Amino acid sequence: MNAHSNIAVIDLDDTDLTAANQSLQSKNGTEQNAHMRVVNPRGSHALAVGIDAPVDIEIDGNTGYFCAGMNKAARITVKGNAGQAVAENMMSGEVRVTGDASQAAGATAHGGLLVIEGNAGSRCGISLKGADIVVGGDIGHMSCFMAQAGRVVVLGDAGDALGDSLYETRIYVRGKVKSLGADCVEKEMRDEHRGELAELLQTAGFGDADPKEFRRYGSARNLYNFNIDNVGAY
Amino acid sequence: MCGIVGLYLKNSEFENRFGELFEPMLVAMTDRGEDSAGVAVYHDAVADGFTKFTVYHPDTGFNWEAVCDRMRSDLNATVRDAANDTHVVIETDGDAAASRDLIEGFDPQIQIMSVGSAIEIYKEMDTPQAVADRFELAKMSATHGVGHTRMATESAVTTDGSHPFSTGPDLCLVHNGSLSNHNRLRRDLTQHHDMTIRTKCDTEVAAAYVSHRLAEGRSLREALDDCLGALDGFYTFVAGTRDGFAVLRDPIACKPAVLAETDDYVAFASEYRAFVDLPGIENARVWEPEPAVVYSWGGEA
Known part of the structure; x- marks a missing residue:
């Protein structure tokens, strides 16, 4: 780790992944801030996982699977594309991807904000448990599958089977939805929804987008209770 | 799991460097x-x-x-051969079917890995680096190629159960995943369509299905x-023909796939890590292929 004007630089060309993650986790359990920069990530998996401190981490380049997984409090920016399951199980903090994200972005995340400036692949926000996800481009098929809480905002289009078996996550899509999954329906956009959407867009850096152009999707809540007419199927 | 890589050159100036570009891609998928x-x-x-x-x-x-020598005398054919570790490339102007029968019948342990005009297949039970070293992959020139690192699920770990599979002239297929209807399809292809499937591996059935469809035009x-x-x-499949290269993911698309394209090449991999040493990758168009969509380059497509 070399110090450059208060920013600690970790070069994965000469630092192994475990040592790099240990450095990134060095403030864990404290309230201390630090600014760290990772260069040459070369698509490595599980980079900057398990951070539990309000630190700023910038990753210059494309990352592999599980980047920023389990994040708590940190602000992590990937300047490039992220592989599968970026920010999976995030608890709090902010993760930003300036390029595209692969499948299962933000899977099971409980809190915090995930911003993907480009497109997200399939199963974005699968089983989401309370985090907010804002995607500047499109999201792939089966996104928000069984998503339970939190909000997902998509400035582009959504793929097939959006929100299949959805619980209480609120989904806002500006573009086209290829198809809705089982029990996911379009819902009325009321003032309270335009209000929270405007706030989310502003926070995520998409303040120029007009909330009036979005549609809201949510659970029809028909799968919540067992339908006695289906008893013959069991 | 399993890892797949593919490289299709659009710029012929890279052909002599194919192996040195392709070996790190294959080795990067060792963990898979x-x-x-x-x-x-x-x-x-x-x-x-x-x-x-x-x-x-x-x-x-x-x-x-x-x-x-037997091919020369029995088939009155011109024959050239170049051995490479456990594999050999034999080129002949003898009748293709008769040559095949003669080669296969010569020794019970002989297996024909590929037949065609440009294709060569090299595979072994070893780590990707060891396989690359054994066959001197880094020195190979090529117009395109596919590679596979196997974590076996559907059949035994053997050399002939390794990928790529070739079931028709110049065709090859590699696969990450597992098929659930391969037994029925195997029966159909072998009993009704005269296809030969040599192993228990599901991937060979998929390759045979593709060969069968190609043979039908x-x-x-x-x-x-x-x-x-x-x-x-x-x-997730990557397939090659003499001048074609194609990618397909199933409609659920659980198995990972990433494509990169520049003016010089198209590269496929299970993970982005395989691309990091490719020239110009920082400015390449990088994207995930959509489910149930065929992507193809070259060939008749």
Whole structure:
């Protein structure tokens, strides 16, 4: 780790992944801030996982699977594309991807904000448990599958089977939805929804987008209770 | 798991460097499968009237000259051979079917890995790096090629159960996933369509299905499109023909896939890590192929 004007630089060309993650986790359990920069990530998996401190981490380049997984409090920016399951199980903090994200972005995340400036692949926000996800481009098929809480905002289009078996996550899509999954329906956009959407867009850096152009999707809540007419199927 | 890589050159100036670009891609996928590894490369197409075979024997000291001499005398054919570890490339102007029967019948441990005009297949039960070293992959030139690192699920870890699979002239297929209807399809292809399937591996059934469709006049793109209706299960496929290269993911698309394209090449991999040493990758268009969509380059597509 070399110090450059208060920013600690970790070069994965000469630092192994475990040592790099240990450095990134060095403030864990404290309230201390630090600014760290990772260069040459070369698509490595599980980079900057398990951070539990309000630190700023910038990753210059494309990352592999599980980047920023389990994040708590940190602000992590990937300047490039992220592989599968970026920010999976995030608890709090902010993760930003300036390029595209692969499948299962933000899977099971409980809190915090995930911003993907480009497109997200399939199963974005699968089983989401309370985090907010804002995607500047499109999201792939089966996104928000069984998503339970939190909000997902998509400035582009959504793929097939959006929100299949959805619980209480609120989904806002500006573009086209290829198809809705089982029990996911379009819902009325009321003032309270335009209000929270405007706030989310502003926070995520998409303040120029007009909330009036979005549609809201949510659970029809028909799968919540067992339908006695289906008893013959069991 | 399993790892797949593919590289299709658009700029012929890279052909002499194919192996040095391709080896790091294959080795980067070591974590996805260390049971066996293999590559199919397309280069040095034989002249019209000639057939190129890649043939395997477990004994690296096997006397291939004896096979070639028999082909010369029995088939009155011109025969050239170049041994490479456990594999040999045999080129002949003899009748292709008769040559095949003679080679296969020569020794019970002989297996024909590929038949065609440009294709060569090299695969072994070893780590990707060891396989690359054994066959001197880094020195190979090619127009395009595919590679596979295997974590076996559907059949035993053997050399002939390794990928790529070739089931028809110049065709090869690699697969990440598992098929659930391969037994029924195997029966159908072998009993009703005269296809030969040599192993218990599900991937060879998929390769045979693609060969069968190609033989019926479908293009590579169309044959892969047909897979969407015929195959049940999980798959990411990369297929090669003499001048074509194609990618297909199943409609659920659980198995990972990433493509990169520049003016010089198209690269495929299970993970982005495989691309990091490619020239110009920082400015390449990088994207995930959509589920149930065939992507193809070259060929008749």
